[in-house]
Amino acid sequence: MGRAPCCSKVGLHRGPWTPREDTLLVKYIQAHGEGHWRSLPKKAGLLRCGKSCRLRWMNYLRPDIKRGNITPDEEDLIIRLHSLLGNRWSLIAGRLPGRTDNEIKNYWNTHLSKRLLSQGTDPNTHKKLPPDNPVVVLVPKKKRKKSNKRPNKSKKPTEQEKPKIHLPKPIRFTSSVQCTTKSSSQGGENGQVLVPWSEFINDDENRTRFLCYNDDHDLINNSDFECQSHHHHDHDHGLGAEGDSNDSLEKIYEEYLQLLKTNEDQVQLDSFAESLLI
DNA sequence: AAGTATTACAACCGCGACCCA
DNA sequence: TTGGGTCGCGGTTGTAATACT
Numbered sequence: 001m002g003r004a005p006c007c008s009k010v011g012l013h014r015g016p017w018t019p020r021e022d023t024l025l026v027k028y029i030q031a032h033g034e035g036h037w038r039s040l041p042k043k044a045g046l047l048r049c050g051k052s053c054r055l056r057w058m059n060y061l062r063p064d065i066k067r068g069n070i071t072p073d074e075e076d077l078i079i080r081l082h083s084l085l086g087n088r089w090s091l092i093a094g095r096l097p098g099r100t101d102n103e104i105k106n107y108w109n110t111h112l113s114k115r116l117l118s119q120g121t122d123p124n125t126h127k128k129l130p131p132d133n134p135v136v137v138l139v140p141k142k143k144r145k146k147s148n149k150r151p152n153k154s155k156k157p158t159e160q161e162k163p164k165i166h167l168p169k170p171i172r173f174t175s176s177v178q179c180t181t182k183s184s185s186q187g188g189e190n191g192q193v194l195v196p197w198s199e200f201i202n203d204d205e206n207r208t209r210f211l212c213y214n215d216d217h218d219l220i221n222n223s224d225f226e227c228q229s230h231h232h233h234d235h236d237h238g239l240g241a242e243g244d245s246n247d248s249l250e251k252i253y254e255e256y257l258q259l260l261k262t263n264e265d266q267v268q269l270d271s272f273a274e275s276l277l278i
Numbered sequence: 279a280a281g282t283a284t285t286a287c288a289a290c291c292g293c294g295a296c297c298c299a
Numbered sequence: 300t301t302g303g304g305t306c307g308c309g310g311t312t313g314t315a316a317t318a319c320t
Binding site for chain 2: 014017049055059060102107109111
Binding site: 015016035036037038050051054058087088089090101102105109 | 304305306307308309310313314
């Protein structure tokens with residue numbers, strides 16, 4: 001099958017995305033919608049391959065991405081869904097509104113699989129490991145303090161040659177999120193510019209989204225904001241956000257367990273798993 | 279304080295599936 | 300039916316941040 005030539009093409013950018021590239025991509029998708037990734041970079045004026053654009057959008061720029069730490073409830077659901085579905089990250093992500101497959105995959109690899117091992121459970125099979133079969137338990141010596149940003153420290157001399165690393169994860173506020181900034185609302189101090197996200201994203205619910213950049217197009221630190229979140233329910237994906245999703249997942253899990261108990265027909269179990277795709 | 283090791287996660291790579299002429 | 304083009308997924312890598320010595 002033909003494979004899309006990718007970033008190895010001469011002249012295409014690779015590595016971390018700059019705020020300017022983000023803006024170009026977001027603006028283009030706002031105007032033309034998702035899809036046609038192959039032709040998108042050229043039309044959007046980006047020197048990136050389509051796959052890179054798609055990945056950036058899906059994992060980072062999409063307006064419905066939920067940011068912040070994985071909650072204990074989410075952890076529990078990921079573990080249980082993994083026990084049912086295996087490494088089908090996109091399927092698991094589809095049951096966790098606002099979470100991406102990449103995020104869940106990374107979280108699994110860095111946290112959950114190690115935790116299961118430390119608890120004597122095989123992370124692949126979710127079965128208890130035999131006590132006489134010790135495994136190397138990779139328990140982090142000390143949990144790294146979660147940082148939401150990667151400050152652009154000029155640590156290496158080559159830093160200037162590299163593309164500027166953006167501050168990650170723009171905060172997205174919706175109309176259901178009340179927020180204030182320590183600086184003035186639009187056009188703050190120190191050259192900060194609050195850019196209405198709605199300029200970039202077509203939001204059919206007319207929600208206002210903001211990205212906060214300074215005049216160098218760097219995203220402003222989260223700490224500039226104080227927010228009160230009132231959960232927005234997303235019924236478009238079959239599950240509501242937050243608590244609703246947990247309830248639904250409970251039901252899915254129970255349903256699957258019931259199938260396991262009463263029916264050994266693998267085809268039916270598979271079809272159940274497939275039904276989760278919808 | 280400096281060097282080294284570890285962790286976290288964004289981004290890339292390669293493959294298979296799907297679509298369509 | 301075939302084959303080219305495209306997309307999506309899962310595995311892997313690269314590297315900044317942080318912890319440790």
